[in-house]
Each structure stands twice: as structure tokens, then as C-alpha cells.
Amino acid sequence: MTAAVAGAVDAVAAELRKVLTLPATLGALVVAVLGPVALAALTASQNPRGSAAEAALAAEPLVMVGAIVLGVVAVSSEYGGGRQIASTFAAMPRRPAVLAAKAAVVAVLVAAAAAAAFPAALLAARLVAGPGPDADGVLGRAVGGGVYAVLTALIALAITVFARSGVVPLVVLVANGSVVSVSFLLYQVTPLARYLPDLAGMRMVAGEDRLAIDDxxxxxxxxxxxxxxxxxxxxxxxxxxxxxxA
Structure with a gap:
């Protein structure tokens, strides 16, 4: 193993240990994994003749919320009262390498959460209401949802670097994904808004009947x-x- 590879592995391991010690990380993982299970079961109970797979897919926005939290706290935790960022850069002077290590850790954790969330949510929905009718492109949409969650988490991480605080990115990104989408509002003004990140990737997880825009x-x-x-x-x-x- 070369020195560069060994250094990269050490950086990722250090960031993983750091992120896993954060209480917010556990909360984010609970939201991303157990939240979809509960929501899918609730949806299936309210529509027992519906598709269990659709109920599981409809719960994936909670994976996105957990992903956003993970992306934000991986950076914002460095800028707390103790200003840990200075110590981090002292230990790892190559700042892009620090960012790359954080991104790798966040991507792996979110991917793992997404990979666990959908099967668990699907099982919960089937236990409540039975399999129901098939949903179109279930596997592709489940994988696409995982990719969407990982990319969303990394975007959240990058934005938090700019802000150096977790409050604004967390509020803005969660609200944009769950309350009102700024991108959707912009789409009402110009169709070019469909190239903004959240609208661009929506077909990876949303079915044809759940698309917010026509094109x-x-x-x-x-x-x-x-x-x-x-x-x-x-x-x-x-x-x-x-x-x-710093």
C-alpha cells in the first residue's frame, strides 16, 4: 500500500470515527432507516389494496431527510464551540483530502441506510397489507432513490462548507425537500429549472404519476x-x- 493510499484510508477512518460519535448521526440514521419503515406501514394500513412497493417507495423522502442531516453535521460539527476544524486541519493539512474523506464517509453511510431502508419498508408494508399489485420499475426506483439520497447528502455537505454552520443549510434543504421546493417555484418561471439538482434527479425515484413537472x-x-x-x-x-x- 502506497503512502498516499494509506493516508487516504487513515483520513476516511478518522472521519468515520468522528461522525459516528455524533448524536445527530444516530438520529439521522434512525430517521433514514426506521422512519420509512413506520411510514410505509402506516401508508399500507390506510390503503390495504394498494401496492406495498409503492408504499415503501413513497416513504423514501425520509431517507432524504436523514441524508441531509448526515451531510450537514459531518461539516457543521467541526465549527461548534470548540472549533474542532483547526485541530482537524492540523492533523490533516491537505484540506481537499479532508473534504474527500468526509464525502466518502457520508456517501457510504447514506448508501448503507438507503440499502437497508427500502427492503425493511417493503417488508413492513407487506406484513401490514400483503403484497398488493405490482409497482412499475420497483428495483430501478429503489436504486435510484439510494443514488438520489447519496447525491443529496453530498450537496448538503458542500453547502455546509460554504455556510460554516448547520442551521441554515439544514432548515433550507429540509424545507426545500419536504415543504416547498424552490426549484419547483422557479420552474413556474422558466423550464430551465428542471436542470436544478432536485428536479433533475426526481425521475430516479418518482413514478410517472408522482412527477411534479411535465418534462x-x-x-x-x-x-x-x-x-x-x-x-x-x-x-x-x-x-x-x-x-x-480555518
């Missing part, structure tokens, strides 16, 4: 657009970390 991008194209946004925001975040004081 949504196809799942693969939308996923690529969302991934491009994520990569660009992370690149800018790396530049910001390098250029400003």
Missing part, C-alpha cells in the same frame, strides 16, 4: 445532471476550504 429529465440523464451539480459544488467547496482561514 422531467429521464432517470439516467437526470442522475448525470445531479451528479454534475454535486461534483461542481464539492470542487468549489474544496477551493473555499483551501483559500479561507
Amino acid at each position: 422531467a429529465l429521464a432517470p439516467v440523464a437526470g442522475g448525470l445532471v445531479m451528479a454534475a451539480w454535486t461534483a461542481a459544488l464539492l470542487a468549489v467547496a474544496a477551493v473555499v476550504l483551501v483559500r479561507r482561514d
